Amino acid sequence: MNTPDTLLRVQDLTVTFATPRGSVRAVDGLGFAVRRGETLGIVGESGSGKSVTSLAVMGLHTGASVSGSVMLDGRELTGLAERELNRLRGRKMAMIFQDPLSSLHPYYTVGEQIAEHHRVHYGSGRRAARARAVEALAEVGIPEPRRRARDHPHQFSGGMRQRVMIAMALACEPDLLIADEPTTALDVTVQAQILELIARIQEERQLAVIMITHDLGVVARVAHEVLVMYGGRAVEQADVDTLFAAPAHPYTRALLDSLPRLDDDGDEPLRAITGSPPSLLTPPPGCAFAPRCSQLTGAAAEKRTRCESERPALDGPAGHPAACHFPTYEGVNS
Incomplete structure (x- = not known):
């Protein structure tokens, strides 16, 4: 939703790469908003489209087809001339890349x-x-x-x-900071220092932050809103407290279940998500998560057929949509 304090609004963002084997739609119809002084956490496995999304917002893709709307402080960035984008990068929006050594x-x-x-x-x-x-x-x-x-x-x-x-x-005191895995390869103590540093500067400047990570612990610590991505699409969006307390999408629940827990016995194995992410060259016709979804284990044929053949839309209660035919809200299967 676009409110007066919304700094960044992305609608129907699609990023497609042409390869010798065919077109790869790395981001497919993505939409989200980021408000001033708040942090949006974008999470998902490797290959889910997180970094591709951030580069599209910054206008840094070369050789890719980018469509949809990226509005920064009321200004449309999609299709903007490179000279104009260069004036905005660093001054209005900036990015911290994954590997600082190769970026310097x-x-x-x-x-x-x-x-x-x-x-x-x-x-x-x-x-x-x-x-x-x-x-x-x-x-x-x-x-x-x-x-x-x-x-x-x-x-x-x-x-x-x-x-x-x-x-x-x-x-240059930008309004938007995109942090792409800013704590990767750092030890826990340094990681905490970096996150505290970003949070302090955010509070001082009312900075809008997009935190891209696969680490749900980081998300729980810094994010206000969370966007979960899978196979290039958004599968769930909610405020951080709601998402961690009552995830509606089976993928989000599986990500949370894979985290180590303090109340587990010492010998309790970590819960892995079986299978692999879908190929974006040949995406499945239905729900991309269906082949790995625990809800379909032993499910009725009608339910399985629908999930495997019909693509779910991102829909649901205001403030907590999920792209699932059978989402779970507050522990009740809808």
């Missing part, structure tokens, strides 16, 4: 890279841009920022490189 240039110091970012968008002089780079490094908690600004990326630890990426993303 090894030849230039981190201070030079942040300063260049500031010069491009504000036209500031070199001295002012360098001062802003030092200030940005200090804001993200890097000790001795003036000295560390002269260091190269390889001289930082993984957690510190991630802080540098956050400093670069926020140096």
Whole structure:
């Protein structure tokens, strides 16, 4: 729903890649909204379309067909000229990529890279841009920022490189931050520090955040709303408390069941989701999750036929739609 404080609104987003084996629809009819000062968590297994969605919002896809509407602060981004998108990237919206080492240039110091970012968008002089780079490094908690600004990326630890990426993303004070797996490969202590850092800056600036992750623990900690993706589509949307307390889609429930629990016995095996995600080259005609759905084990033939042949729409109670023919709300099968 579009409200006055909605910063980003995505409707019917579709991203298709042409391959030698045929077209791959990596994102199929996706829609969501992000409000100022809030975090939308996008979760799902690898290949579900999370990162493809984020790149589409940023306008970074090359060689892909992108359709649908991406509205940032009332401005349509789909189809916008590259020159106009370049003015918005960094200034109005910014992104933290998965691997900070490969996202930072090894030849230039981190201070030079942040300063260049500031010069491009504000036209500031070199001295002012360098001062802003030092200030940005200090804001993200890097000790001795003036000295560390002269260091190269390889001289930082993984957690510190991630802080540098956050400093670069926020140096021009954007309204929207997309964090694509920002805590991947970090230990638990550093992960907590990075999440706390993003939350602090979000509160200070009323920043809208999209947190892309496969880690439901991260989602529970930082998100206000959650979008669950599977096979390039949204299968469930809800506020974080509702989703964790009463998941309506079997896939969401399976993701939650696969988490380790404190009340399990020490020898209790983790609950895996059987099977594999669907091929996006030849997607199934019905529900993409049907071959892996535990609800269909021993189900009546009529129910199984419907799930395997009829594609479910994202529908249901206001604020908690699910793309399932037989969703479960509050423990009651509908």
